[in-house]
Amino acid sequence: MSSDQRRDDKGQGNRRFVRVRKSCKFCSDKVDYIDYKDTKTIGSYVPERGKILPRRISGTCSPHQRMLAEAIKRARNAALLPFATD
């Protein structure tokens, strides 16, 4: 009970955003090469509009984002992923 109250006080006083650290999914899965034919994996980094999901949102690390971008661009040429959708 007392601990609940304390938490409430904290919430009303200085509200703090605890940012959850985003992590690179490819690093945790230990992926060394992102295949452009693997649309299941790549597709999750291409939102509705067909653009490449930015790093700041997905949390992908720099080397993997580079590989991912390359793979997405190849997949687009092979009509596996859309260039743009309205």
Add this chain to the structure above:
Amino acid sequence: MRVYEVMFIVAPNTEADVIDSLVTQLSDVATHQGARVTNVHRMGLRRLAYPIQKFNEAHYIVLTIEGSGAEIAEIERRMRVVDAIIRYLTIRIDEDLKRADKLKKQRVARAAASGGHARSRRGASSGGNAPYVESNDDEEDE
């Protein structure tokens, strides 16, 4: 020696035996020039992300070719001529594979190093580290 992945997309109204003959024909072109076709991967009939020549689906075929690079030009020229092939894409993958191999080796080495370090620090309790690394390797290979 270079490794290429040649993907070509065949119109959906093409018959299966025509596709087969296309695959053998292109493979023959490669082998005649001294290259080796290491893998033929048929991804089957797939939906296209956008229409190509008013087709909404098509057959995907991927050839993995090991060679000098000269045969790729000939294969691409052949593919351009065939009407049934509505799109093709050739990528060179040996450098990517080499880099992937290097990264994997580095990771294994790092895991081994940190495992050894932990063992020396913690003694017998971290004996389970080494099998863990090995099981990781197995996952990679699958």
